[in-house]
Amino acid sequence: MARRRVSAGVASLLTVAVFAAVSAASCADPQTAVLPVPEREAVTWRPWVIDRVDVLRPAPPPAAGSAQEVAERDAVVALQRTRSAATDSLVRRYDGDPTAFWTAQAIDLLGFYWPLLPDVRVATPARSARLMALLHVAMYDAILATWDAKWAYARLTPSRASTAVRALVTTGEIPSYPSEHAAVAAAASTVLAALLLPGDTLRLRALADEAGLSRVMAGAAYPNDVSAGRALGTAVARRVLALAAIDGSDALWTGRVPDGASFWKPTPVRYVQSPFDPLAGRWRPWVIASGDAYRPPPPPALGSPAFERDLTELRTLASDGAGGRTLAQIDAARYWATEAPTARWELFMQEELAKRRLSTPGAARARAYLSVAMYDAFVACWDAKFFYWLARPVTIDPALRTVFSTPPFPSYPSGHSTVSTAAAQVMGALFPDASDTFTRRAVEASNSRVWAGVHYRFDIEAGDTLGTKVGKAVTVRLRSDGAR
Amino acid sequence: MSRRESAARRSVAMLTFALVAACGGGRDDAPTTGPGASSSVQVTVSGLVALDPQTQGTYVVWTIDAAGTARSLGALTVSGSDGALSALAPVTEISQLLVTVQRPGDAALVPSSQTLLRGDWRSGRAVLAIETVVTRGGLPLKQVPGQFTMFSPSDNFRNGYPSFEECGVWLFNMAPRQTPQNDMWVRLTPLTPGWTYEGWMVRDLGAPDAIWLSYGKFLPDASGAVASRDDTGWGAFSGVEDFQTAGEEEFPGDDWFSNPLGFPLPASLRLPLDLREQNAQGGGRWTHVLTIEPITDKGEPIGRERPFAIRPYRDAFGNQAPGIPRTITYRVDGVPRGEAVRR
Numbered sequence: 001m002a003r004r005r006v007s008a009g010v011a012s013l014l015t016v017a018v019f020a021a022v023s024a025a026s027c028a029d030p031q032t033a034v035l036p037v038p039e040r041e042a043v044t045w046r047p048w049v050i051d052r053v054d055v056l057r058p059a060p061p062p063a064a065g066s067a068q069e070v071a072e073r074d075a076v077v078a079l080q081r082t083r084s085a086a087t088d089s090l091v092r093r094y095d096g097d098p099t100a101f102w103t104a105q106a107i108d109l110l111g112f113y114w115p116l117l118p119d120v121r122v123a124t125p126a127r128s129a130r131l132m133a134l135l136h137v138a139m140y141d142a143i144l145a146t147w148d149a150k151w152a153y154a155r156l157t158p159s160r161a162s163t164a165v166r167a168l169v170t171t172g173e174i175p176s177y178p179s180e181h182a183a184v185a186a187a188a189s190t191v192l193a194a195l196l197l198p199g200d201t202l203r204l205r206a207l208a209d210e211a212g213l214s215r216v217m218a219g220a221a222y223p224n225d226v227s228a229g230r231a232l233g234t235a236v237a238r239r240v241l242a243l244a245a246i247d248g249s250d251a252l253w254t255g256r257v258p259d260g261a262s263f264w265k266p267t268p269v270r271y272v273q274s275p276f277d278p279l280a281g282r283w284r285p286w287v288i289a290s291g292d293a294y295r296p297p298p299p300p301a302l303g304s305p306a307f308e309r310d311l312t313e314l315r316t317l318a319s320d321g322a323g324g325r326t327l328a329q330i331d332a333a334r335y336w337a338t339e340a341p342t343a344r345w346e347l348f349m350q351e352e353l354a355k356r357r358l359s360t361p362g363a364a365r366a367r368a369y370l371s372v373a374m375y376d377a378f379v380a381c382w383d384a385k386f387f388y389w390l391a392r393p394v395t396i397d398p399a400l401r402t403v404f405s406t407p408p409f410p411s412y413p414s415g416h417s418t419v420s421t422a423a424a425q426v427m428g429a430l431f432p433d434a435s436d437t438f439t440r441r442a443v444e445a446s447n448s449r450v451w452a453g454v455h456y457r458f459d460i461e462a463g464d465t466l467g468t469k470v471g472k473a474v475t476v477r478l479r480s481d482g483a484r
Numbered sequence: 485m486s487r488r489e490s491a492a493r494r495s496v497a498m499l500t501f502a503l504v505a506a507c508g509g510g511r512d513d514a515p516t517t518g519p520g521a522s523s524s525v526q527v528t529v530s531g532l533v534a535l536d537p538q539t540q541g542t543y544v545v546w547t548i549d550a551a552g553t554a555r556s557l558g559a560l561t562v563s564g565s566d567g568a569l570s571a572l573a574p575v576t577e578i579s580q581l582l583v584t585v586q587r588p589g590d591a592a593l594v595p596s597s598q599t600l601l602r603g604d605w606r607s608g609r610a611v612l613a614i615e616t617v618v619t620r621g622g623l624p625l626k627q628v629p630g631q632f633t634m635f636s637p638s639d640n641f642r643n644g645y646p647s648f649e650e651c652g653v654w655l656f657n658m659a660p661r662q663t664p665q666n667d668m669w670v671r672l673t674p675l676t677p678g679w680t681y682e683g684w685m686v687r688d689l690g691a692p693d694a695i696w697l698s699y700g701k702f703l704p705d706a707s708g709a710v711a712s713r714d715d716t717g718w719g720a721f722s723g724v725e726d727f728q729t730a731g732e733e734e735f736p737g738d739d740w741f742s743n744p745l746g747f748p749l750p751a752s753l754r755l756p757l758d759l760r761e762q763n764a765q766g767g768g769r770w771t772h773v774l775t776i777e778p779i780t781d782k783g784e785p786i787g788r789e790r791p792f793a794i795r796p797y798r799d800a801f802g803n804q805a806p807g808i809p810r811t812i813t814y815r816v817d818g819v820p821r822g823e824a825v826r827r
Contacts, residue, residue: 112807115656115668269734330707331665338660338667347661404711405734 035172039359042147046481048137048286048368049239053148056235058228061155061177069161072222076158076165079217087217088168094214095169098181099139099364102188103350105207106135107343109196114339118272118408122196125407125415126280126378128340130249131195133286133368133375135188138240140368142187142233143180143361149232150175159219168218178228179221180360185211186233187240194241247284262302262396263389264410272408281383285376287474291383294469296462299390299412310456314393318401318453325403325451333403333452336445341416342374345423348441352431365483366430370423373474377422377467378415384466385410393456402453414455417463418470420445425471429478442467522572529560529567529583529601529612529822533793540790541587545569545824546595547605548580554595559586565817570827578605581824583612585778585793597678598778600793601820608826614794614819618776620674625796625819626708630670631809632772633658634759634801635739650806651757653685653699653772654737655710658809669709670735670812672774680779683714683736684791685759685801689771695750696791699738701777710736760803770801774812793820 043053050056062068094101110131113123121127155177159167174180189208193201212226221229255278257264266273281291288294300306316323325333336344349370353363390412394400424442428435446464449455527545535541543560560567560583567583583601590596599617603610616622635652655670657663665671672681680701687695700714714736740757749755759770774797795818799810 111659111661115658327707330709331667334665334667334669334709338657 034357035170036174037357037359037362038173039147039361040151041482041484042144042359042361043151044482045144045361045365047141047144048372049243050141050145050236053144054152056145056232057149057152058178058232060153061222061224061228064156064161068224069222072224073158073162073165075223076216076219080166080168080219083168083217090210090214091168091218094181094185094211095218097353097358097360097363098184098211099136099143099188099360099367100350100353101211102135102139102184102192103132103346103367105188105204106132106192107339107346107350109192109200110343111339113196114343118270118276120197121276123340124276125340125342125419126277126283126382127249129342129371129375129378129419130244130247130283131192132342132346133371134195134240134244135191136364136368136371137286138187138191138233138237139184140361140364141240142183142236143364145232145236146178146180146183146229147361149178149228150180153177155222155225157220158216158222165219167220169220171220176221177225178232179212179215179225180229181215182208182212182221182226182229183233183236184364186230187237188233190234190237191240194237195244243284248279249283251279251282253278258389262391264391265395267392267394267406267408268398269405270408275386275409276407277382277409278386281379281381281386283379283382285379286372287477288376288380288470291379292387294380294466295384295387296413296466299388299456299458299462302391302396306458307456310458311393311396313457314400314450314453315397317451329448329451330403332444333448336416336448337404337452341419341445342371342378342423344445345370345374345420345427348423348438349427352427352434356431362483365481369426369430369474369478373422373426373471374419376474377419377470380466380470381413381415381418381463382409384413384462385415388412390459393453400453404452404454406454411455412459413462413466414446414449414459415463416449416455417442417446417460418467421464421467422471422474423467425468426474426478429475523575524827525557525571525573525575525578525581525824526827527557527560527567527569527571527581527583527612527822527824529820530565531793531817531820532560532562532565532567533791533795534562534564535585535793538588541585541590543567543600544584544586544595545571546582546584547573547578548582549574549577550579554582556592567822575605575608575826578610580604581610581612582617583820583822601822603824605824610824612822612824614776614821618675618679618794620676623673625673625814626671627814628664629672629797629812629814630655630657630663630665630710631659631811632656632670632737632799633809634804634806635737650760651755652737652739653683653759653801654733654735655683655702656735656737658807662809662811665709669711670704671708672704672710674704674706674708675776678779680777681710682775682777682791684773684775685740685757686771686773687753687761687769688763689773689798693752695753696773697740699740700736701779702736712736714738759801762803768800768802772799772801772810772812773797794818 047053110123110128113120117123154175157171157176158165185208189204193204212230215221216223216226317325349367353366389410392406392411394402394406420442424438427438446460449460450457545557545560546554547557548554557571557573558569560569581603582595582599584595585598585600586596601612601614602617603612615624619625633654634650635654657668657670660667680703682701683699685697700716702710702714704710711734713733761769763769773795775791776794777792796814797812798815798818799813802810
């Protein structure tokens with residue numbers, strides 16, 4: 001099984017269907033649906049990759065009433081004449097916050113590659129975080145650039161400009177040129193295609209084309225809006241990928257594991273010889289200065305009272321007697337181990353955004369900050385892991401029973417703790433009313449690694465401290481990026 | 485003991501006696517012709533598979549009295565998936581009824597360790613179920629255990645072997661968020677000692693010449709999670725590369741990719757298997773089945789393994805692409821159950 005390699009695309013079809021069903025259920029009558037929040041001020045927000053939001057502003061759209069616009073309108077009308085249940089389904093699938101669809105795609109693709117580890121190393125914890133950060137930064141900058149052009153040209157949507165065009169979705173006052181759905185689709189599909197395996201590319205491109213077409217069919221965009229959006233999104237993606245090309249993630253590790261009783265060794269059951277991403281601590285972060293900016297102090301020495309205390313805790317948890325793991329602890333351990341921790345937090349963000357009425361730029365901004373914080377947390381964590389190379393508990397005590405196999409990389413500090421604490425901080429800053437919930441989840445994520453027997457308690461304590469520092473650094477940027 | 489306590493205990497004892505008398509004490513106290521007198525007991529069981537008496541044994545019904553003494557009522561007559569028996573039994577002395585599988589060579593006077601069904605005899609009736617004997621703590625079988633997935637090795641081409649993606653089956657949740665447990669591990673009800681789950685791919689299920697290919701036996705852990713490989717590991721028909729490197733997995737299953745050790749295979753099978761194979765009518769030929777087996781049922785010839793009577797999970801394999809999760813479905817008709825009544 002470990003060498004299985006199949007088209008990841010098919011794995012996501014079911015999710016697409018579910019997504020479509022959810023969208024269908026929420027597809028409201030344009031006359032009564034909640035109007036999207038325009039968020040005109042987003043043009044003043046600070047982008048991540050492009051220098052200014054107007055740097056990619058496209059040429060003006062055809063003038064209102066011009067022959068070109070009339071021709072475009074006729075094209076929309078002609079397309080709407082082919083309307084069917086299938087096209088309505090398409091319209092519903094892509095309506096709403098465009099970043100939600102592509103985030104779901106990315107999470108599902110990573111979920112597909114997760115069980116293929118360690119053989120297919122697309123979805124290692126650090127690489128998953130990197131992919132989500134690049135994706136969300138690209139989508140966010142594409143939306144800011146789109147917003148700039150929208151309000152610069154203020155083109156009415158086809159359905160608002162002409163009664164000949166039916167409005168199948170609600171667009172409110174948001175101008176149509178360029179299409180944000182096309183821009184996000186182009187940015188997301190380009191980034192994902194570059195970072196995943198070739199087998200996914202065709203499907204991602206087809207989805208991007210579908211996203212643009214759906215807006216024309218919905219009467220929300222002219223064909224020219226879509227092509228301009230697509231060009232803009234592609235241009236942003238190229239800038240993001242240019243940065244990704246020099247972030248250090250393609251460097252090959254040629255080092256060796258240090259010798260010594262306290263140093264990491266391959267762990268059961270598969271004894272993977274090559275640990276995941278030993279150089280990720282040197283990858284270029286987005287906010288923190290470098291991977292070693294907050295490097296934690298050394299872990300307790302092997303045999304020291306602090307080390308023995310935490311090892312004893314793991315032995316007690318693994319025992320059948322008093323203090324042994326509860327079923328709830330085992331379930332929590334499995335829950336947090338099933339996908340990369342970043343995926344769990346991205347899903348929490350999906351849930352949160354689905355509950356709240358944020359603008360399209362606002363939602364994209366929230367996603368970008370969360371993903372950037374988790375990526376930077378991974379970089380900082382991986383720096384420490386491969387600086388100290390601490391052996392996993394099962395290496396120190398081979399009799400220790402773990403809930404599942406220990407992941408193939410050093411112990412100190414815990415990645416789950418670092419990432420979850422940073423994520424909870426950023427989400428708490430974005431949604432202060434739910435801050436306690438995020439903190440509780442982060443604490444559970446941390447504890448789950450001790451309950452599983454794959455981390456010492458001092459690993460998660462160091463991870464919590466490190467994650468807090470990264471989270472604070474990202475939150476400082478969040479509070480000063482021009483958004484209210 | 486104080487006088488007051490003594491009086492209170494006498495009151496409780498009298499009340500208990502009255503209640504027991506009113507309720508029949510959970511035993512059959514209907515008029516009989518005398519202590520130990522026999523009446524006709526009729527036993528009916530559904531969901532059985534016919535056993536070959538020479539090689540597999542027979543289903544035998546037993547009564548157990550309050551002292552734990554077992555008495556055989558005889559063998560069930562099995563027709564199709566139904567079994568029936570009518571026999572005289574001392575109904576006032578019955579405490580429980582059992583249906584066991586008596587293997588060829590088992591002693592005729594004592595129940596084998598393979599108790600299939602059990603029920604308490606109350607008011608002239610016993611409901612016979614596997615839950616009290618096969619599942620730990622009398623827990624019901626899981627209604628929604630999780631998923632199985634078609635997968636097989638792919639980079640064996642580097643070793644000179646072609647890559648096929650339609651011949652492996654693995655028991656884990658490919659789409660965890662679609663499962664109640666929201667994690668990767670299938671959940672099955674823990675079994676009592678003596679029983680094990682076994683995974684199968686079956687070609688032409690229900691046909692006289694159906695081929696049952698086992699991918700191994702496995703047990704869930706105490707929490708019910710299926711978190712270890714099956715007992716064949718990388719055996720028999722597993723992928724060549726993994727077979728060579730003896731890599732271990734945490735899930736039951738096999739890459740039915742090749743047969744490097746040349747085990748005997750049914751003549752009609754050709755490797756690599758295509759689990760999406762269709763019959764002339766366009767229907768899928770392969771079915772995924774999870775059975776519950778006596779743990780002693782080992783040593784069956786590879787390629788000629790036989791499933792036991794408890795087959796609670798059965799799903800057509802379908803022709804979905806590799807990696808698409810397939811839901812494991814509980815089938816009530818695959819679980820033996822029955823009742824015994826006095827006539």
